[in-house]
Amino acid sequence: MTKKSADPANGGAPAAGPAARQVPMRDFSRSLPMSLLRAREAVMRQFRPSLREHGLTEQQWRILRALASIEAVEVTELARTAFLLGPSLSRILRDLEARNLIERKTAKADQRRSVVSISKDGVKLMASVAPTSEAIYAEITRRFGARKLAELQEMLGELERSLAGLGASEEASPEE
Amino acid sequence: MTKKSADPANGGAPAAGPAARQVPMRDFSRSLPMSLLRAREAVMRQFRPSLREHGLTEQQWRILRALASIEAVEVTELARTAFLLGPSLSRILRDLEARNLIERKTAKADQRRSVVSISKDGVKLMASVAPTSEAIYAEITRRFGARKLAELQEMLGELERSLAGLGASEEASPEE
């Protein structure tokens, strides 16, 4: 029932492998992507059970939250806001609409665009999830420290900005 | 051909939606999970094209890197090292084995366990990817700053530790 708790009881046989240690690289587990991944997972692990009880995935919750604060949006802008790729968003909107949590209508001016908004049921669902969610966030803030949290987010933003437009489209070397 | 380049030109019509703004919450886009997600994406966006050229996904690359530094490991420990869930790892190992990038054998002492190691082909592939990968990492470090990078990783580690064992298994309320 508890976690699997690391088992260091294999300190005996090294069990040599066919071909390893040929390519030197930074310590894998200390790379920036891994640090970010683990940190995010540590955070999300706190929220998932609560969301699950309400039949929501992390991404569905993101979409509802985004919609709750902006009246109505076009799909493309929603994708940017909720940080989802078009295809993912497309599928999720289809499902959320089937569950009557959102509503959509095509824009009058441009038949290509569809405008999405949260429904009454969606608002009700949010109201039932938000308190727990906020409590969890508050606990995380308490444990880590509000000040440090703000600092961390500031650094994350800086990181983002410092990489903006690096691999966008202007990299040389189109060989291949 | 270029990317879609953010378009902030919609500051005009609010376009009222059926039911929004009922549930007040923190600004969605500034939540910790979103910050972490965006930061990680900004980083990974740099690596994916290069990996893709070599026919590797991010996770496959993680596994090869993990294997390259530890001779041989059991699947469970590899999952912990590469930070992958069992099912994902299972599938990926099946594919990597079919591509002859890894090798596996069942442990003599315990028929349930299987021991995985990188193959010669795997090492060769790593050798062909590692330089580019290191160069990208170096550029990221240069842009963001080595000092700040270290600070950031320290904070991420702290965050992880401060949340360790929160939603692990000792939460009350087994009501279902």
Added chain:
DNA sequence: CGGAGATACTTAACATGTTAAATGAATGCG
């Protein structure tokens, strides 16, 4: 006006994330 090109979104196809269940093998205990 009409068709080439751009846009907004959706589908398709494949890989992974996530949880639950299944399978096969070891362990402990009566």
Added chain:
DNA sequence: CGCATTCATTTAACATGTTAAGTATCTCCG
């Protein structure tokens, strides 16, 4: 020894990530 339990790994099922292709619509220019 026999069998319930535990353990390591895999399979299943569903949801999302990711890239490419498809569809419908709009725009613009000749």
